[in-house]
Amino acid sequence: MSGANSLRMGPDERGRFGDFGGRFVAETLMPLILDLDKAYKDAKADPSFKEEFDYLLKHYVGRPSPLYFAERMTEHLGGAKIYFKRDELNHTGSHKINNCIGQILLAKRMGKPRIIAETGAGQHGVATATVCARFGFPCTIYMGAKDVERQAPNVFRMKLLGAEIIPVTAGQGTLKDSMNEALRDWVTNVESTYYLIGTAAGPHPYPEMVRDFQSIIGKETKEQMMEAEGRLPDMLIAAVGGGSNAIGLFHPFLDDRDTKIVGVEAGGKGIDTDEHCASLTAGKPGVLHGNRTYLLQNYDGQIDEGASISAGLDYPGIGPEHSFLKDSGRVEYVPITDDEALEAFQLLTKLEGIIPALEPSHALAEVVKRAPKMDKDQIIVMNLCGRGDKDVFTAARHLGVDLQGE
Amino acid sequence: MTARMDAKFAALKEQNRPAFVTFVMAGDPDFDTAQAVINGLPAAGADVIEVGMPFSDPMADGPAIQLAGQRALEAGQDMKKTLQIVRNFRENDDTTPIVLMGYYNPIYIYGVDTFIADALVAGVDGLIIVDLPPEEDEEFCLPAIKAGLNFIRLATPTTDDARLPAVLANTSGFVYYVSMTGVTGSALSNPTDVAEQVNRIKGHTDLPVCVGFGIKTAADAERIGKDADGVVVGSALVSAIGDSLKDGKATKGTVSAVHDLVADIAKGVRAARA
Incomplete structure (x- = not known):
């Protein structure tokens, strides 16, 4: 089913789906994105990675x-x-946990124990805080200041799970601003930090990786x-x-x-x-x-x-x-x-x-x-x-x- | 025009002093004030002027430059007006190189070919596009260089020796070494490390290497300027604008606040190798 006319072949080596996708990031992040791409390719080729992913999906999720x-x-x-x-x-x-399990296993594999993530309503934040608790990794969640107010139960859940919540006031204090803020954190703490993006967007390989896990x-x-x-x-x-x-x-x-x-x-x-x-x-x-x-x-x-x-x-x-x-x-x-x-x-x-x-x-x-x-x-x-x-x-x-x- | 940039760095080399590269945001806090600030920068001591193209989502910038961009956008700044600022500046100054700095999307929406043509007509010399790494050179970098604009690339502490040649391959004008991992406006790194990094990059290129991120005072500029071919100051100048405002609007002191700070830091730049 995946011949020349297949729609399932993307992305290409440059992370493009047709004209879309790519790697439009600052130079500071580029080496990290390339590392991540390599680590993900290695993980995909490693049966033990899939085994652990499947095990956790079955017994934990x-x-x-x-x-x-x-x-x-x-x-x-x-x-x-x-x-x-x-x-x-x-x-x-929600479905968010599928991706979080995959990415936390990758972070562990890459030896990057500090996890950061953005969240809007808090579903991805809760799923991220959950897998961080499960693996014992420190977790920082960026969340728009307005959302922190509106989604008090999820904020409390994330805190119970041991995550640090950083309310974002930059820009308009919304989900996109939380993503900007998470990127700023990543650009600053490149050595230790894994950015666990919650959706099938962002620079290559995130769209491919999140899609594969979902x-x-x-x-x-x-x-x-x-x-x-x-x-x-x-x-x-x-x-x-x-x-x-x-x-x-x-x-x-x-x-x-x-x-x-x-x-x-x-x-x-x-x-x-x-x-x-x-x-x-x-x-x-x-x-x-x-x-x-x-x-x-x-x-x-x-x-x-x-x-x-x-x-x-x-x-x-x-x-x-x-x-x-x-x-x-x-x-x-x-x-x-x-x-x-x-x-x-x-x-x-x-x-x-x-x-x-x-x-x-x-x-x-x-x-x-x-x-x-x-x-x-x-x-x-x-x-x-x-x-x-x-x-x-x-x-x-x-x-x-x-x-x-x- | 790459000629202005090359001539400027050649002249500075002759004088054995580093370049003072200043950054301000186009349209901050409003078009006319920004124009007056930029027009007066060379007299205050700037050798190269970086003009920020405001963007709603400046992912690599710290709070000072984020706020400057927001002020500019709220005052109605857009790409056409940013190019107009450069055109106006060129009426009285045909030697100071101007570098436009920002993010790709506003250029992409303006249209790559139209932007390059309009930038050349306006008198722009170079471009720094934060979110266009060498991996995306075909997008914009190669056509810009072909048209005669400098494409100035950022090198960072994460750009190791294996990667450096790829980063330098299509870089022209100068190399902008970002002295730390982090956003603009953070604390200054250890000058010894910076010197080492500058020398590392110089091992790979003949281009001038300018250093930025975290340089705020004449003393900072003097220390960094000993080893670097240029010293970039941005957040400190932009903060000086921010601090001078009343209710978000320019005051009588806004333009002079920037020029006084530039004149002060310029002394440090000129003392670096004296």
Whole structure:
């Protein structure tokens, strides 16, 4: 399946997916990026690395995650059969842990015990702090000052796990600024430090590496689908912020051309407003955080702030492989608004007894639009990449319910 | 034009003194004030002027230069206006080399070919693009050099001898040695280490080696200038602008605050080998 026309061959030696990706970093970091690339190649070739990764995914994370047939949701929508890939059942409650296990094993291998990471809502921060606790590594998390306030439970979790939280006030104090700040830390502490990026973006080899660690989602889905239905699904749907859960599900299916693939971006208050995070739908290619990719930016190449009800999608860029998949036409990317996501969030809770995170609620809103138009013998798989515990306060606020008596 | 840069360093070599390279941000705190600051730098003692192109996400810069960029962007600075500042400067000064320094995205969005053409017309001599390592030379570095602009590369403590030739391969004008791992504006490294590093780089190239990151005072400049071909001061000047502002706006003292500091540090630069 991976011949000359395969879409699964990227990136090339320079870290490019077509014109996207690359290694746009300061000279101080360049030798580190090259070291990382080499270390990752070595690790991939070493069966003991994969063995340890698989062992931890099974016994620590709880994989494989189930592929669940959502009977009542299917009935309610009255069209295609709907399956959920239940990565929200992973340890720490989202897909983020898959990547963290892979990268902490690499950091250990490279002898770089000090771990730094950026986080928006705190899911990647919690997953990073978790693996650092498990391996006994010191952990520093950069988090926008506003997010530190808004996501108090996750901040407390990270502290319990032994991480140091540094609130970022530089720039606008958002996820992209946290990433800038983590890069500044890395540029300063090059000898000791491993930067554990949480999404399939950044300079090469991060987009490839994060995708590879997350591809377990798609690999399992393929096997489980064959077992359940004896065939591959007609459609995959996943939310994209930086794009790691989506690329994890999509990548093993890229050459299965009968499976349609849809990525769902945060449409915020609508892409005709200034408040959204739909970099692929409304942005244009540029260079930020080490890679060329679609970005929200102004006429002068200054990066805009994203906005979404879901802090996990609140990033003005997108992993470079998604930019490539958009331009190649293999994956269709569509926006979903805050309101549509919030409605889907409530629907899933009521129909299936699953409280989803706001990120996959965006994917679900697209399922709600598409499933009724499909035949009853067609199949959709949606990546339910995170659970909604972290979002109940946000959801309550938007639904006009006062939980904290503020 | 690479000629201005080469002539300047040749003249300084003749005088046996290091170059004083000054950095300020274009448009900080507003277009007119920045223009006045830049126009007066040579008279205050600057030999080469680096002009920052503001960017929303300056990943390799410390707080002082981040804030300068934010002030400039808030005041409406963009790439067109940055090139205009250089054009205006050139009306009265045709010898002081000007280096534009910043990040790639605003250039990429402006359009690489248009940018190179406009920069040459404006009178730009060189470029320092922080996030374009040699691995991405085809993007912009090679066309810029071909058009006659200097492409000045940063070498850092992590650039070892194995990597140095790749970094120097397409470098022209001068080499900018970043004296530490870290962001702009951090503390100065041990001068002995710096001397060693400068000599290490000189073993690989005939280009002048200028040293930056952490040089804030005349005394710093004097120490570093003993071994380096040039001394770069940025964060200290940009902080002088920041400190002179009232409610974010320029005051009567803003322009002179920078020029006084430049004149003071220039004494250190000139005393380095005296």
